[in-house]
Amino acid sequence: MTSPITTHREGDVLVVVSNNPPVNALGAAVRTGLDAAIDEAAGDDGIKAVVIACDGQTFFAGADITEFGKPPVEPLLPTLVDKIEASEKPVIAAIHGTALGGGCEVAIACHYRIAVPSAKLGTPEVKLGLLPGAGGTQRLPRLAGVELALEMVAKGDPIPATKAHQAGLVDRLADEGALREQAVAFAREVAGARPLPRASEGEAKADASVFADFRKANARRFRGFDAPEANIACVEKATQTPYAEGVQFERESFMKLMFGVQSAAQRHVFFAERKASKIDGIPADTRPRDIKRVGIIGAGTMGGGIAMNFLSAGIPVTIVEMQQDALDRGTATMRKNYEATAAKGRMKPEQVEAAMGALTPTLSLDDLADCDLIIEAVYENMDVKKDIFGKLDKIAKPGAILASNTSYLNVDEIAASTARPEDVLGLHFFSPANVMKLLEVVRGAKTAPDVLATAMAVAKKIRKVAVVAGVCHGFIGNRMLMPRQVEAMKLLMEGATPEQIDKVHVAFGMPMGPFQMSDLAGVDIGWHRDPTRIESIRDALAAEKRWGQKTQAGFYDYDEKRNPSPSPRVAEIIEDFRQKTGTPQHDVTDEEIVERTLYPMVNEGALILEEGMAQRASDIDVVWIYGYGWPVYRGGPMFWADTEGLKKIVAGLEKHGFEVAKLLKDKAEKGERFN
Numbered sequence: 135m136t137s138p139i140t141t142h143r144e145g146d147v148l149v150v151v152s153n154n155p156p157v158n159a160l161g162a163a164v165r166t167g168l169d170a171a172i173d174e175a176a177g178d179d180g181i182k183a184v185v186i187a188c189d190g191q192t193f194f195a196g197a198d199i200t201e202f203g204k205p206p207v208e209p210l211l212p213t214l215v216d217k218i219e220a221s222e223k224p225v226i227a228a229i230h231g232t233a234l235g236g237g238c239e240v241a242i243a244c245h246y247r248i249a250v251p252s253a254k255l256g257t258p259e260v261k262l263g264l265l266p267g268a269g270g271t272q273r274l275p276r277l278a279g280v281e282l283a284l285e286m287v288a289k290g291d292p293i294p295a296t297k298a299h300q301a302g303l304v305d306r307l308a309d310e311g312a313l314r315e316q317a318v319a320f321a322r323e324v325a326g327a328r329p330l331p332r333a334s335e336g337e338a339k340a341d342a343s344v345f346a347d348f349r350k351a352n353a354r355r356f357r358g359f360d361a362p363e364a365n366i367a368c369v370e371k372a373t374q375t376p377y378a379e380g381v382q383f384e385r386e387s388f389m390k391l392m393f394g395v396q397s398a399a400q401r402h403v404f405f406a407e408r409k410a411s412k413i414d415g416i417p418a419d420t421r422p423r424d425i426k427r428v429g430i431i432g433a434g435t436m437g438g439g440i441a442m443n444f445l446s447a448g449i450p451v452t453i454v455e456m457q458q459d460a461l462d463r464g465t466a467t468m469r470k471n472y473e474a475t476a477a478k479g480r481m482k483p484e485q486v487e488a489a490m491g492a493l494t495p496t497l498s499l500d501d502l503a504d505c506d507l508i509i510e511a512v513y514e515n516m517d518v519k520k521d522i523f524g525k526l527d528k529i530a531k532p533g534a535i536l537a538s539n540t541s542y543l544n545v546d547e548i549a550a551s552t553a554r555p556e557d558v559l560g561l562h563f564f565s566p567a568n569v570m571k572l573l574e575v576v577r578g579a580k581t582a583p584d585v586l587a588t589a590m591a592v593a594k595k596i597r598k599v600a601v602v603a604g605v606c607h608g609f610i611g612n613r614m615l616m617p618r619q620v621e622a623m624k625l626l627m628e629g630a631t632p633e634q635i636d637k638v639h640v641a642f643g644m645p646m647g648p649f650q651m652s653d654l655a656g657v658d659i660g661w662h663r664d665p666t667r668i669e670s671i672r673d674a675l676a677a678e679k680r681w682g683q684k685t686q687a688g689f690y691d692y693d694e695k696r697n698p699s700p701s702p703r704v705a706e707i708i709e710d711f712r713q714k715t716g717t718p719q720h721d722v723t724d725e726e727i728v729e730r731t732l733y734p735m736v737n738e739g740a741l742i743l744e745e746g747m748a749q750r751a752s753d754i755d756v757v758w759i760y761g762y763g764w765p766v767y768r769g770g771p772m773f774w775a776d777t778e779g780l781k782k783i784v785a786g787l788e789k790h791g792f793e794v795a796k797l798l799k800d801k802a803e804k805g806e807r808f809n
C-alpha cells in the first residue's frame with residue numbers, strides 16, 4: 135500500500151506532500167507518513183527546513199471522521215502535532231483550500247504558515263459535537279488571540295486566509311497558483327532562524343468578561359448543545375493555566391464529547407447529508423442535463439424565494455404570473471429580501487443588481503420556451519396544476535425538465551397531464567424557499583434517471599440539501615408532520631394547552647412547537663374558507679380570522695412585534711369544543727406529549743421506509759433537520775429513536791393505542807437500529 139505522503143528535496147528544503155483524496159483527511163496512513171517525514175528531516179543535516187503541503191482540492195480538511203469511534207491507531211494526531219512543533223528545523227505549512235479541524239491544528243503546530251488568499255482556516259469540530267483535540271484550543275488563543283479563537287472553535291465557521299493573515303494566524307500570503315514555490319522560498323528565508331516561534335509557548339490573555347459576554351451573546355445559538363460550552367471552557371482554561379495543563383483539560387473534554395450521544399448524532403448527520411445526494415438504482419455516471427435558464431410559474435410566497443436561489447447562483451430566471459400586480463409584488467419582495475441581505479453585509483449592492491438583472495418577469499407562459507428547467511409554484515390545486523403542465527407540454531422545449539413545488543399532491547398524476555412524464559418530477563422547496571436548505575426531490579414513477587441526477591446537481595449548485603422522496607401524500611417531511619399535528623390537536627381536546635405542548639417541543643430542541651408553527655405558516659392554510667362551517671378548533675379560529683402571526687392572532691395573541699402570549703379567547707374556544715364533544719379530560723404530562731407527538735413521527739418514518747418512499751432512514755433524518763429544524767444534536771427522528779431504544783418507542787406507541795409499523799416492530803424485536 136503506497137503511502138499518501140511523499141517527500142522530496144528542493145535544495146536544503148524537504149518538501150512533504152500529502153495526496154489523500156478527496157480532502158486529505160488526516161487518517162492513520164497520512165499521520166504515519168508525516169511522522170516519518172519529520173524524522174527524515176531531523177536525521178538529515180542537509181535539510182534546513184520543511185514544507186508541508188497537500189495535492190488536490192485542499193490542505194488537510196481535518197481528522198478522518200470515519201476513524202472516530204474505532205480503536206485509535208498510532209500516531210495519534212496530538213502526538214504528531216507536538217512532534218511537528220518540537221522540530222528543531224522550521225516547518226512551514228503551505229495552505230490552500232480549507233485547512234480545517236486537525237488540518238488547522240497541524241498548521242498552527244508548524245512554525246510558520248503561508249496561504250493563498252482563497253484559502254480558509256477553521257475549526258469546525260463543534261459542528262460535529264467535538265472540539266479541536268490536538269492542541270487547537272490551547273495554541274489558537276495563544277497565536278491569534280482569545281476573541282478570534284472563541285469565534286472559531288465555538289461557532290465552527292472558517293475564516294478567509296486574508297483575515298487569518300491580519301490576525302497573525304497566517305504569516306504570509308502567496309500568489310494564487312504559486313503556493314508551492316513561494317512556500318519553499320519562505321522556508322529558505324527562515325531556515326536557521328532562532329528561536330523558532332512555537333504557538334504553545336505563547337500566552338493567552340483576556341478579561342474574564344470576554345467569556346461571560348461571549349456566552350451571553352450566543353446563549354440562544356448554543357441552546358441544547360454540549361460542544362460549544364466545552365470549546366469555550368478550553369479556551370478559558372488557556373488563559374488560566376500553563377499549556378500542559380490546558381492540553382490535558384482539552385483531551386479530557388474531547389474524550390467526553392467524542393463518546394457522548396450528541397457528537398454521535400452530529401457525525402451521523404454529517405455523513406447522512408452526503409449520503410442523501412446518492413440516488414439508488416441509477417447508474418453512478420448518469421450525466422445531468424445542462425441548466426442554463428430556469429422558469430418559475432407563480433411569484434407568490436414560494437415562487438419568488440425559489441427564483442432567488444437560482445439568481446443567487448448566477449442562473450437567469452424567467453418568472454411568470456397571471457396578473458401584473460402579483461408579478462410586481464413578487465419581484466418587489468425579491469428585491470426587498472436581497473436588500474435586507476445586503477444591509478446585513480452579506481451581499482454587495484452590485485450583487486443585488488446582478489441578481490435582479492438576471493430576472494425576466496412576464497405574464498406569458500410562452501416566454502418559458504427557452505428554459506431548461508421550469509418549476510411550477512401556483513396554488514395547491516390539482517386541476518390548476520394539471521392545466522399548467524398541459525400547457526407547458528406544448529410550450530417547453532424538448533428535454534426541458536418540468537417540476538412542481540407541490541406540498542402534497544400526486545406528482546405522477548401531474549406528470550400524466552403531459553406527453554413527457556419522464557421529464558417531470560417534484561421539487562419541494564421549504565418556506566422561506568430562499569432560506570431553508572432542504573429540497574425534497576419527488577421521484578415520479580416515470581421520472582428519467584438523468585432528470586433525477588440533474589435535480590441533485592442543481593440542488594448542490596443552489597446550496598440546497600436534496601433528499602429523494604417517493605410519490606405519497608406529503609412525501610417524507612409533511613407526511614410525518616401530519617400525525618404530529620393530529621395528536622397535538624387531540625391533546626388540546628383532552629386537557630393540554632397550546633403553550634404546554636409547544637414548551638415540550640422547544641425544550642426537546644425544536645425551534646418551535648406545533649402551534650407556534652401553525653401560527654407562523656398560517657392557521658388558514660388548507661381551511662375550507664366557510665366561516666359558518668365550524669367542525670374543529672382550527673375552523674373556529676379561522677372563522678374569527680385568527681390566522682396566525684399575519685393577523686396578530688392564532689393559537690396565540692401577538693403584539694405589534696409578533697411576541698406571542700397565551701390567548702384567553704383560544705382557551706374559551708378549546709373549552710367550548712371539549713364540552714360540545716364531551717371529550718374525557720385528564721392531566722396531560724410532558725412525557726405523554728413526547729410519546730404522542732414524536733413517537734408517531736418515528737412510526738410514520740418506518741412506514742415511509744417500508745413503502746420505499748425514502749431511500750434510507752438517514753434520509754428521513756436529513757429531511758427533518760434541514761426542513762423543520764430538528765435539533766442536529768439529536769441526529770434526526772430515526773437516529774433519535776435508535777438512541778431512545780426502539781423497544782421503548784414501540785411500548786409507548788402501544789400504550790397510546792397506535793398501530794405500530796411492521797418494520798419498527800420487527801427491528802425492536804430483533805434489537806436492531808434504523809441507522
Ligand SMILES: CCCCCCCCCCCCCC(=O)CC(=O)SCCNC(=O)CCNC(=O)[C@H](O)C(C)(C)COP(=O)(O)OP(=O)(O)OC[C@H]1O[C@@H](n2cnc3c(N)ncnc32)[C@H](O)[C@@H]1OP(=O)(O)O
Nearest residue numbers: 159195196197198199200206234235236258266267268408
Ligand atoms: C480510546 C479512544 C481514543 C481516541 C483518540 C485519542 C484522542 C485523539 C484526539 C483527536 C484529535 C482530533 C481532533 C480534531 O481536530 C478532529 C477533527 O479534525 S474533526 C474533522 C474536522 N473537519 C471537518 O469537520 C471538515 C468536514 N468536511 C467538510 O467540511 C467538507 O467535506 C469540505 C469543506 C472539506 C469539502 O467539502 P466538499 O468539497 O463539498 O466535499 P464533501 O463535503 O462532499 O466531502 C467529500 C467527501 O469527503 C468526505 N469527507 C469530508 N471531510 C472528511 C473528514 N474530515 N473525514 C472523513 N471524510 C471526510 C465526505 O464524507 C465526502 O465523502 P463521499 O464518500 O464522497 O460522500
Ligand SMILES: NC(=O)C1=CN([C@@H]2O[C@H](COP(=O)(O)OP(=O)(O)OC[C@H]3O[C@@H](n4cnc5c(N)ncnc54)[C@H](O)[C@@H]3O)[C@@H](O)[C@H]2O)C=CC1
Nearest residue numbers: 432434435436437454455456511512513514539540541565
Ligand atoms: N407556502 C408554503 O409554506 C409552501 C407552499 N408550497 C407549495 O407551493 C405552491 C405555491 O404555494 P404558495 O407560494 O404558498 O402560494 P401563493 O398563493 O402564495 O402563490 C401562488 C401564486 O401562483 C400564482 N398563479 C396561480 N395560477 C397561476 C397561473 N396559471 N399562472 C401564473 N401564476 C399563477 C398566483 O397568482 C399566486 O401569486 C403550492 O403548491 C404549495 O403547496 C410548498 C412548500 C411550502
